[in-house]
Amino acid sequence: MANRNLTPIELRNLFAPLFNDVREKLDSASGGDEQLLWALRRKLAKELSYLERGKPMERKALKLAKRVEQHGLCAICGQPLPESGAVLDRKEAMAGYTLENTRLVHHECDRQVKPNEGSPNDHGLALLSRLAIFS
Numbered sequence: 001m002a003n004r005n006l007t008p009i010e011l012r013n014l015f016a017p018l019f020n021d022v023r024e025k026l027d028s029a030s031g032g033d034e035q036l037l038w039a040l041r042r043k044l045a046k047e048l049s050y051l052e053r054g055k056p057m058e059r060k061a062l063k064l065a066k067r068v069e070q071h072g073l074c075a076i077c078g079q080p081l082p083e084s085g086a087v088l089d090r091k092e093a094m095a096g097y098t099l100e101n102t103r104l105v106h107h108e109c110d111r112q113v114k115p116n117e118g119s120p121n122d123h124g125l126a127l128l129s130r131l132a133i134f135s
């Protein structure tokens with residue numbers, strides 16, 4: 001199943017107003033303090049990524065479980081994984097980081113399997129700039 005992307009209409013009617021609300025709330029909450037704005041924006045981005053990907057400790061525990069399950073071998077090439085830097089690859093991004101939906105692989109093997117996979121956000125941002133929502 002492909003990742004759910006927003007349609008151009010959803011981008012314009014749902015995402016753009018939501019994003020503008022968030023920006024206005026960040027501006028308002030920081031009260032003109034640029035450093036506070038930076039810290040709030042960074043914290044919000046981090047918390048949003050946790051909603052999708054889980055917290056770092058949860059992913060670390062899952063990585064360890066996958067390493068044991070795969071006997072320390074890459075799920076793509078079958079060679080031993082490095083002690084650190086192995087990639088927890090989701091079979092379907094929307095299904096999240098679970099034992100069933102992930103595999104532990106070499107960084108290089110992961111890149112070879114999906115060399116042209118751009119971030120879904122690139123697609124959305126390209127659409128947004130075409131719609132000139134940010135202007």
Ligand SMILES: [Zn+2]
Nearest residue numbers: 074077106109
């Ligand atoms: Zn490999």
